Amino acid sequence: MKTALVTGASSGFGAAICRRLVAEGYAVVGTARRGDKLEALRAELGDNFMPVVMDVTEPASIDAAFAQIQQRCTSLDVLVNNAGLALGVEKAQQANAANWERMIATNVTGLALVTHRALPAMVAANRGLIINIGSTAGSVPYPGGNVYGATKAFVKQFSRNLRADLSGTRVRVTNIEPGLCSGTEFSMVRLDGNAEAVAELYRDVEAIRPQDIAETVAWVCQLPAHMNINSMEIMPVAQSYAALSVARNL
Ligand code: NDP
Ligand code: 8X3
Helix, strand or coil, rough: CCCEEECCCCCCHHHHHHHHHHCCHHHEEECCCCCCHHHHHHHHHHEEEEEECCCCCCCCHHHHHHHHHHHCCCCCCEECHHHHHCCCCCCHHHHCCHHHHHHHHHHHHHHHHHHHHHHHHHHCCCEEEEEEECCCCCCCCCCCCCHHHHHHHHHHHHHHHHHHHHHCCCCCEEEECCEECCCCCCCHHHHHCHHHHHHHHHHHHHCHHHHHHHHHHHHHHCCCCCCCEEEEECCCCCCCCCCCCCCCCC
8 A cells, every 4th residue: 555644734735635645545644733633634534544743843743753654654655745834924024033934944944854754765665756835936926925935945946956866766756836725724824814814815716726736646646657747836727927016216
């Protein structure tokens, strides 16, 4: 049976990816900080879902989680580095520095350390697939994107640098870069629980859904072993690019 580790499994994309991979016949380890949410997913998905509490910002928590995972899984076929968050939409000059630190600790350091733990076994087995969840924010700058977008630019370049280091092995790396998505806790977290602002963000827009990202992950997982999708940028049809802004009379 193939095995997958999905971080950020307690809601949103991560939970949808766990559901989808279990349906595909994987044994899935789902991690997050909220153990109660993971237990609820286990009640839904059964024994092929293993909940493990892990805070990606705490190296000791990563170590403890991997010790638990290694008891159950001798090797990992797939790692989905999905845990992440945005905090705030203020311009850089007004932003909260603690929010910046937390985004970097989670989206950059956490993702890198989880990858660091998983990689040696994949290389030793000469197989494996790492799917990182980046964002269009890693490529497309926008006001208020500052550190969040920069963390996702890290994910983009880290994914490509992993490909360079893994050259000569059969370990694959894919960066999935979604745009506007609804049906997750992402915007409630980012906008600090402001339900009105969240409703306004998604007003009259058919956004990408968690199931769409799970579908994409499942597709990448079933590709022939000689194919590597380096990156995929996925937006709702309703979302597109806009012109660069120009400030006049400076
Ligand atoms: P959710 O807020 O629904 O899910 C985020 C997940 O990350 C939760 O399971 C949360 O679990 C987990 N998480 C957050 N901090 C930590 C931590 N310190 N340690 C472990 N787990 C943590 O958001 P999404 O599903 O939307 O987001 C998933 C990923 O997709 C993120 O990386 C996000 O940046 C990215 N993304 C989201 C988009 C969107 O519009 N929704 C678009 C593009 C990318 P818990 O709180 O239980 O720890
Ligand atoms: C989430 C997409 O545009 O809100 O990563 O930054 S966006």
